[in-house]
Amino acid sequence: MLHPRTTRTNRYGLAVIGMTLLAGGIFALGQSQNLWLAHTASDPLLVGSETRYTHAHTWLWILAAIVAAVLALGCIRWLLNQARRADLHTLRLETDPAHGQTTIPAHVIARAIETDLTQHPGINAARVEITGQPASPTLRITTSATDPQMVSVIRRCVETDIPANARALLDLPDDPPVYLTIAIGR
Amino acid sequence: MSPPPSPPRSQRVVPAMVVAAVVGAGLVTFVIDVVAVWTIGHSLIWPYRDMAARMRHTTWSDTPIIAIAAAITAVGVLLLIAAVVPGRKKLLDLDADRPATAAGISARHLRRALRRVTIRLDGVGDVTVNLRRHRAQLDVTTPYRDPGDLAGTVQTSADHYLDDLRLTRPLRTTVRTNHQKSA
Numbered sequence: 001m002l003h004p005r006t007t008r009t010n011r012y013g014l015a016v017i018g019m020t021l022l023a024g025g026i027f028a029l030g031q032s033q034n035l036w037l038a039h040t041a042s043d044p045l046l047v048g049s050e051t052r053y054t055h056a057h058t059w060l061w062i063l064a065a066i067v068a069a070v071l072a073l074g075c076i077r078w079l080l081n082q083a084r085r086a087d088l089h090t091l092r093l094e095t096d097p098a099h100g101q102t103t104i105p106a107h108v109i110a111r112a113i114e115t116d117l118t119q120h121p122g123i124n125a126a127r128v129e130i131t132g133q134p135a136s137p138t139l140r141i142t143t144s145a146t147d148p149q150m151v152s153v154i155r156r157c158v159e160t161d162i163p164a165n166a167r168a169l170l171d172l173p174d175d176p177p178v179y180l181t182i183a184i185g186r
Numbered sequence: 187m188s189p190p191p192s193p194p195r196s197q198r199v200v201p202a203m204v205v206a207a208v209v210g211a212g213l214v215t216f217v218i219d220v221v222a223v224w225t226i227g228h229s230l231i232w233p234y235r236d237m238a239a240r241m242r243h244t245t246w247s248d249t250p251i252i253a254i255a256a257a258i259t260a261v262g263v264l265l266l267i268a269a270v271v272p273g274r275k276k277l278l279d280l281d282a283d284r285p286a287t288a289a290g291i292s293a294r295h296l297r298r299a300l301r302r303v304t305i306r307l308d309g310v311g312d313v314t315v316n317l318r319r320h321r322a323q324l325d326v327t328t329p330y331r332d333p334g335d336l337a338g339t340v341q342t343s344a345d346h347y348l349d350d351l352r353l354t355r356p357l358r359t360t361v362r363t364n365h366q367k368s369a
Contacts, residue, residue: 001194002197002199009202010198010201011198014198014201014202014265017205018264019266021265024262028255029256032246039246040246044245045241045246045251046241048242051238061223061224062224068214075206075207078202078206131191136188138191152351155280158287159283159287163286163287175284175286176188176286177191178287178288179192179193181290182290183291183295184296184299
């Protein structure tokens with residue numbers, strides 16, 4: 001699952017670029033239909049005074065290059081963020097700082113739950129992602145079964161045993177929320 | 187008690203990656219050209235002089251310019267729609283017993299499950315499952331010349347399976363039987 005911040009960035013990024021293109025497109029279409037007062041449809045796209053101005057002011061190109069470089073870095077970061085997962089790295093086992101701090105890598109707990117799941121009859125494979133906040137994690141479980149008739153057994157196991165085990169393992173006050181995705185293997 | 191986790195939805199990864207790559211590449215080439223003009227006196231990637239000369243002889247009312255403007259507007263609208271409309275749900279929701287639990291199955295896996303449940307029945311040679319919004323359509327091929335109430339048996343089996351699965355939006359099943367032609 002994608003990191004929530006990346007999901008938000010995708011929405012805002014697409015909206016900003018979409019609005020920019022929409023504004024540019026509407027401006028050009030309006031220009032071609034004589035809707036704006038500044039130019040007429042028979043004017044060239046680039047007039048001599050504009051070319052002379054940009055030639056005379058080198059700083060304009062440098063400024064544009066700096067802005068473009070910053071935006072390009074933003075685009076590269078946006079692209080790299082698509083690989084960022086929502087999985088937690090560590091889980092906090094001790095919530096009271098007066099008693100010190102005990103942390104455990106989240107993947108260790110995830111692998112332990114996966115092993116627990118695959119020992120149940122009917123489950124061929126399982127994948128567990130731990131997302132949310134370190135103090136109140138959410139389990140996102142995908143189980144794969146070859147026999148579709150075992151789905152109800154798997155659901156009972158995931159909905160009752162696994163949250164109770166995870167609660168005991170992580171010393172949580174309540175059972176953690178669970179999202180189960182059922183897959184039917186080939 | 188915590189609320190159940192939200193079901194996975196499409197997170198616009200593909201449009202975001204395409205837009206970030208295209209815009210990023212355009213900006214990087216622009217920066218390279220500005221630096222090249224500054225240092226070696228001419229651009230390396232885009233022929234700015236030719237482009238400027240062409241733009242001086244092209245008017246806003248020229249057909250290619252109107253077509254490009256319309257295309258840019260259309261892409262802008264599509265990106266805005268992709269940003270504003272909530273992502274498509276990837277799974278069909280299932281009812282859960284515990285309040286903090288949610289579950290789902292993809293349409294592909296539900297089709298596979300229904301196919302596997304049906305193909306075990308006596309008289310079923312092959313089966314194709316199509317899922318619509320409110321309906322599961324099972325096309326059964328049978329080697330029997332007289333399939334009897336095979337359609338009814340298949341429907342009962344599929345309905346029983348779907349009831350057991352507890353889809354939040356139940357599907358109505360319809361079954362069609364066809365005679366399997368011998369080779």
